[in-house]
Amino acid sequence: MDKPLTLLNHIAPSFPVPTLHLHDQVQTLDQKLTINGPSKLSGHVHISGSKNSSLAILAATLCCSGTTKLRDVPNLSDTRAMGSILSSLSAEVEVSGDEVLINADGVSCVEPCRDRVKEIRGGFFVIGPLLARFGEAAVALPGGCDIGSRPVDLFMRGLRALGAIVELRDGKVEARVRNGRRLVAGKFRLDYPSVGATETLMMAACLADGVTILSNVAKEPEVIDLAHFLNNSGAHIEGAGSSKIRILGQSQLHGTECTITPDRIEAGTFLLAAAITRSCINISPVFPSHISSLVHKLQTAGCRIRRSGRDSLEVSAVCENGDRVFRGFNVTTSPFPGFPTDLQPQTMALLTTCNGLSRVEESVFERRMTHVQELQKLGARIDLSGSRALIYGKEKASALVGSELTAMDLRGGAALVLAGLAAEGRTEISAAGHIYRGYEDIDRKLAGLGADIQISSSTASVLA
Ligand SMILES: CC(=O)N[C@H]1[C@@H](OP(=O)(O)OP(=O)(O)OC[C@H]2O[C@@H](n3ccc(=O)[nH]c3=O)[C@H](O)[C@@H]2O)O[C@H](CO)[C@@H](O)[C@@H]1O
Numbered sequence: 182m183d184k185p186l187t188l189l190n191h192i193a194p195s196f197p198v199p200t201l202h203l204h205d206q207v208q209t210l211d212q213k214l215t216i217n218g219p220s221k222l223s224g225h226v227h228i229s230g231s232k233n234s235s236l237a238i239l240a241a242t243l244c245c246s247g248t249t250k251l252r253d254v255p256n257l258s259d260t261r262a263m264g265s266i267l268s269s270l271s272a273e274v275e276v277s278g279d280e281v282l283i284n285a286d287g288v289s290c291v292e293p294c295r296d297r298v299k300e301i302r303g304g305f306f307v308i309g310p311l312l313a314r315f316g317e318a319a320v321a322l323p324g325g326c327d328i329g330s331r332p333v334d335l336f337m338r339g340l341r342a343l344g345a346i347v348e349l350r351d352g353k354v355e356a357r358v359r360n361g362r363r364l365v366a367g368k369f370r371l372d373y374p375s376v377g378a379t380e381t382l383m384m385a386a387c388l389a390d391g392v393t394i395l396s397n398v399a400k401e402p403e404v405i406d407l408a409h410f411l412n413n414s415g416a417h418i419e420g421a422g423s424s425k426i427r428i429l430g431q432s433q434l435h436g437t438e439c440t441i442t443p444d445r446i447e448a449g450t451f452l453l454a455a456a457i458t459r460s461c462i463n464i465s466p467v468f469p470s471h472i473s474s475l476v477h478k479l480q481t482a483g484c485r486i487r488r489s490g491r492d493s494l495e496v497s498a499v500c501e502n503g504d505r506v507f508r509g510f511n512v513t514t515s516p517f518p519g520f521p522t523d524l525q526p527q528t529m530a531l532l533t534t535c536n537g538l539s540r541v542e543e544s545v546f547e548r549r550m551t552h553v554q555e556l557q558k559l560g561a562r563i564d565l566s567g568s569r570a571l572i573y574g575k576e577k578a579s580a581l582v583g584s585e586l587t588a589m590d591l592r593g594g595a596a597l598v599l600a601g602l603a604a605e606g607r608t609e610i611s612a613a614g615h616i617y618r619g620y621e622d623i624d625r626k627l628a629g630l631g632a633d634i635q636i637s638s639s640t641a642s643v644l645a
Pocket residue numbers: 233234236302303329330331332333334335336373374375376377378399522523545546547
């Protein structure tokens with residue numbers, strides 16, 4: 182373990198942190214997207230690196246001595262916030278295009294900028310690496326999409342199972358290793374396969390003394406991406422992608438190079454964009470196995486989807502005789518390999534244009550239905566009861582009519598973009614900054630496919 186830092190003497194510098202160079206343009210919440218529909222899309226779209234992999238791997242660089250180079254880090258407000266969080270700990274963060282260099286050897290603080298942690302869920306994940314490498318951490322309760330209560334109890338219990346003393350005080354979680362020694366290996370079974378808790382405990386266990394067994398863990402591709410990164414940094418992790426992970430702790434990890442896996446949620450969103458506009462497009466890079474649950478549902482509806490190259494997919498929803506009639510389908514979200522909660526709102530947008538009755542049940546987050554009232558403003562017929570929605574589809578995509586809408590969260594906002602592409606006339610989406618938390622250049626990418634879409638900023642939008 183590196184020399185422990187004294188928590189009280191090392192509070193985070195206040196934001197903005199002057200050494201930060203993470204990307205140029207800063208999007209703000211009060212941006213507006215204007216779409217003139219209905220759109221026909223065609224051509225190819227490039228899929229960026231995964232937001233959620235980037236956030237976890239950026240946190241994991243705190244475990245590594247020396248410099249780490251990450252490629253394909255998307256330019257998003259969430260990744261910029263994570264860069265600020267690392268900078269607020271005095272890690273060096275430098276960005277050139279989509280490459281990010283991080284060196285955490287100079288970390289002199291174990292309490293990241295509270296305001297930044299409160300912006301994103303991934304900011305909380307630094308608690309694992311800080312505790313494991315520096316012996317203590319104090320991290321504010323995190324933000325992220327407002328889609329449920331999103332507690333951190335599994336993180337706290339898991340870190341206690343690795344020998345840490347962990348307390349919640351004044352809206353932050355304070356954790357330290359016993360007697361200033363290393364974390365010790367342990368066995369911990371998660372009540373629920375939480376992605377963030379799995380990733381955080383995996384990072385912590387990499388530097389713990391002995392063999393840790395984590396069971397009922399998340400199997401998401403981002404967990405596998407993080408495990409690859411950590412193993413390339415000298416960790417010994419087995420079983421990532423299954424429900425049990427075994428980690429042999431090391432005394433230290435070293436810097437490495439890593440390319441972030443393509444964003445499966447962005448890829449899925451573009452497949453849905455083609456489907457809702459009854460268009461044909463190509464997307465790459467994408468790992469089809471990461472989005473097979475969506476691909477299967479789209480094929481059930483009547484979409485043609487085929488591999489068009491090693492890492493590309495072609496989706497065809499075009500029909501020679503005007504509007505293609507798609508069949509509705511039912512979706513219940515669940516942890517991977519189930520249907521991803523992060524594609525639920527966008528899928529619901531498509532279902533408003535499919536034939537017959539469809540049912541959508543959100544089982545991962547208890548408040549992830551705020552897009553429903555916005556879709557209804559476009560003329561969609563949806564009955565909502567708690568986390569269950571019944572969608573009475575309209576046979577024609579163009580039966581939706583443009584309107585003024587508000588993005589309430591990231592994926593709900595993306596659902597409105599898709600519906601706006603299909604709707605007849607002008608759709609204006611305010612609070613579009615939510616969407617830029619997770620979609621790099623979404624306006625430019627859709628415009629490149631032929632959509633009539635513009636972003637406009639109010640005075641609060643800034644160039645850093
Ligand atoms: C930054 C990031 O990677 N975000 C993703 C991550 O979020 P995140 O890691 O927050 O999602 P989790 O898998 O932890 O959450 C799933 C469920 O577990 C609950 N829970 C979680 C932790 C805990 O300590 N206690 C608890 O009860 C949550 O409230 C939620 O109901 O996985 C989600 C599920 O695939 C995705 O929607 C998010 O895009």
